[in-house]
Amino acid sequence: MKFRLGDPVRVIASFSQYFDQVGTVADIKENQSARFHVAGIEDYPLWFEPHELILAEPPQEQP
Template sequence: MTAMKFRLGDTVRVIDRADYHFDQVGRVTSIDKSPTAMMPFRITGLNPISPLWYAPDELILADKEPHA
């Protein structure tokens, strides 16, 4: 098994320009560690209705958003 790019609780930014949530910040809340998982990172905070799943190349680590 290869090392995961992100860990649970990491704050990440969507970098896929074709994605509706491009440049938005969310948090990794689940990781699918199965070897066939194409989009192993479950991200919350982008969509108010449901969490979204992303591939490693669609995300980067982001600075934590300051609390308002």
């Protein structure tokens, strides 16, 4: 599996309005092409294909 639940991911799909935004994998559906639900970008579910995401660094907490 490319990503696991809770992984921080960055959107790399250049055609997407969410390009370069970071969210968290919240759900995985093995039986669909857009199998990764990424939370934390919008208030509604966003689903992406594996090639549209890369693993991102977790956000740094401000001191």
